[in-house]
Amino acid sequence: MMMGRLTVGALLVGLAATENSVFQINVPASLRKPGGYSHKASLFGRPSYASTTQRLYYAGDGGGDGTLCTFDTTKTYPTPFILMVDRGDCTFVTKARNAQQMGATALVVADNLCVCGSACSPQAGCQYTEPVLADDGSGADIVIPAVMLPKQEADDIVNYFRCGKLPIQGRPQTCAWSPDWSQDATVQASLEYTVPNPDDRVEWELWTTSIDGASLDFLTAFKDTVLQLGTHQHFAPMMYTYNGSQYGCDVKQTGSDMCGNLCTNGGLYCAPDPDGSQDEGISGADVVAENLRRACLWDLVGGDDVSDKSQVGVGKVWWDYVSEFTRLCSTAETFADDSCRATAMKNAGADKQAVDTCVEGSGGLEKGRNDVLDQAVEALDRENIVYVPECIVNGVVHYGSVDPPNILASICQGFPIQDRPPVCDCASDPRYDDCVANNGAAPAASGGSSSSKEPVVEHDGMPWYGVLMLVVSVVVVMLLAGLAYWKRTQRQMRDQVRGILAEYMPMEDLGEALNPMQTEPDAAPVFSVNA
Numbered sequence: 466m467m468m469g470r471l472t473v474g475a476l477l478v479g480l481a482a483t484e485n486s487v488f489q490i491n492v493p494a495s496l497r498k499p500g501g502y503s504h505k506a507s508l509f510g511r512p513s514y515a516s517t518t519q520r521l522y523y524a525g526d527g528g529g530d531g532t533l534c535t536f537d538t539t540k541t542y543p544t545p546f547i548l549m550v551d552r553g554d555c556t557f558v559t560k561a562r563n564a565q566q567m568g569a570t571a572l573v574v575a576d577n578l579c580v581c582g583s584a585c586s587p588q589a590g591c592q593y594t595e596p597v598l599a600d601d602g603s604g605a606d607i608v609i610p611a612v613m614l615p616k617q618e619a620d621d622i623v624n625y626f627r628c629g630k631l632p633i634q635g636r637p638q639t640c641a642w643s644p645d646w647s648q649d650a651t652v653q654a655s656l657e658y659t660v661p662n663p664d665d666r667v668e669w670e671l672w673t674t675s676i677d678g679a680s681l682d683f684l685t686a687f688k689d690t691v692l693q694l695g696t697h698q699h700f701a702p703m704m705y706t707y708n709g710s711q712y713g714c715d716v717k718q719t720g721s722d723m724c725g726n727l728c729t730n731g732g733l734y735c736a737p738d739p740d741g742s743q744d745e746g747i748s749g750a751d752v753v754a755e756n757l758r759r760a761c762l763w764d765l766v767g768g769d770d771v772s773d774k775s776q777v778g779v780g781k782v783w784w785d786y787v788s789e790f791t792r793l794c795s796t797a798e799t800f801a802d803d804s805c806r807a808t809a810m811k812n813a814g815a816d817k818q819a820v821d822t823c824v825e826g827s828g829g830l831e832k833g834r835n836d837v838l839d840q841a842v843e844a845l846d847r848e849n850i851v852y853v854p855e856c857i858v859n860g861v862v863h864y865g866s867v868d869p870p871n872i873l874a875s876i877c878q879g880f881p882i883q884d885r886p887p888v889c890d891c892a893s894d895p896r897y898d899d900c901v902a903n904n905g906a907a908p909a910a911s912g913g914s915s916s917s918k919e920p921v922v923e924h925d926g927m928p929w930y931g932v933l934m935l936v937v938s939v940v941v942v943m944l945l946a947g948l949a950y951w952k953r954t955q956r957q958m959r960d961q962v963r964g965i966l967a968e969y970m971p972m973e974d975l976g977e978a979l980n981p982m983q984t985e986p987d988a989a990p991v992f993s994v995n996a
């Protein structure tokens with residue numbers, strides 16, 4: 466039971482190192498590389514799970530401004546654009562800030578050093594590995610994403626800006642730098658952030674506590690989405706509980722009770738006091754206790770060892786319990802009340818006795834260690850969680866707000882485009898809840914269908930798929946009905962006309978007499994259906 470939680474955690478940490486962005490040159494086609502350019506993405510800036518495809522400008526290698534260490538007000542580029550600059554002279558954050566102020570949607574840094582031993586023509590020394598584009602501590606204002614290309618990759622693009630063509634193999638670079646050509650060179654680049662490792666099941670976890678308001682709103686609102694995604698997703702709730710020993714709360718260690726009712730188990734496991742009052746209301750210890758119960762319930766109804774495989778990583782009962790608990794037991798009087806909890810569990814169909822057994826069996830809340838809480842505390846340390854709620858999808862931290870459409874968009878990026886579950890369409894539907902209730906199908910009698918939506922996952926076209934299919938089938942059915950009706954009308958008319966004319970005209974003229982009637986309704990339906 467406990468192993469399951471551990472395995473998921475370890476897997477997520479393993480995945481966290483993967484690059485989750487693709488940088489590609491689309492124009493000129495000669496600069497395209499299969500799978501995009503290898504690169505390092507910045508640890509600052511706030512990439513959304515979206516892509517940007519823009520004209521690329523190169524700030525140049527000629528003057529001091531090539532590195533963009535100073536904000537050059539004389540140089541302007543028509544927006545929108547991605548800016549490429551050389552590495553060196555100042556921090557990545559400074560370059561990104563200057564690029565952002567110039568209006569760039571993304572920054573590309575061309576490395577000026579080769580990695581030692583790589584197939585790259587060195588100009589200076591070499592470095593052992595590509596550096597990480599780290600925050601210098603002041604990067605909170607940077608919103609644009611930044612990537613750095615290794616020198617050998619960047620050279621192809623720089624040479625194109627310099628010479629207007631790829632260098633001929635073995636020939637020394639002799640092209641003189643020309644800012645004019647650089648400005649005129651049409652290069653289009655795209656930078657796309659995706660959740661890595663697309664497969665038919667997306668693993669994700671939410672760091673949450675049993676009292677955090679933002680988490681609870683999200684959990685209540687996201688329940689139906691999880692149920693629609695079913696086993697295409699694999700969820701793990703991570704209950705934010707911190708290690709009391711690291712804050713001097715451990716009574717055994719310090720000999721005094723420094724932390725009071727923030728903690729359980731003699732100061733080993735703690736949670737922030739939600740109402741800030743030591744003596745009244747909900748205490749940190751109450752939150753730890755509820756965190757433990759939720760972790761236990763998850764293992765029972767959604768963990769990897771649950772016998773009903775349709776519930777592994779889904780845990781319908783857990784979501785129901787969290788919703789019910791939030792609805793019934795969120796006040797200071799009811800939060801720690803056993804009978805309120807009993808009602809919430811009963812409403813959700815949860816086995817309260819099994820949860821209580823797990824709470825005691827893992828070590829209880831009085832003294833000594835608790836296995837389940839130890840795991841929570843270790844995971845918090847390992848994953849370096851700073852904010853609650855925080856969501857990690859396929860091992861990558863979700864940027865942006867934790868709300869149902871955003872999280873759904875993140876999860877859906879983890880599926881191969883052709884295999885996205887239908888509910889993924891809802892990420893960009895303004896009537897999110899209706900859409901989820903219909904599992905991504907457009908609800909009947911929806912005037913605007915889903916066309917007036919925010920482009921959250923719009924760039925790949927998939928959200929339109931269901932709508933398009935529906936529209937096409939409706940049109941086909943209407944055309945067929947129209948065609949049948951028109952044929953019937955025509956036959957009736959022909960019969961009538963035939964009857965009237967029969968006495969006055971020879972039979973062979975009938976066709977010509979009927980033709981004018983035929984042309985008008987003919988064109989539209991017949992040719993559309995066959996096209």
Ligand SMILES: *[C@@H]1O[C@H](CO)[C@@H](O)[C@H](O)[C@H]1NC(C)=O
Nearest residue numbers: 708709710711839840842843
């Ligand atoms: C909590 O922190 C203490 C002190 O740093 C450490 O010895 C202990 O292993 C930690 N507990 C867990 C469960 O990680």
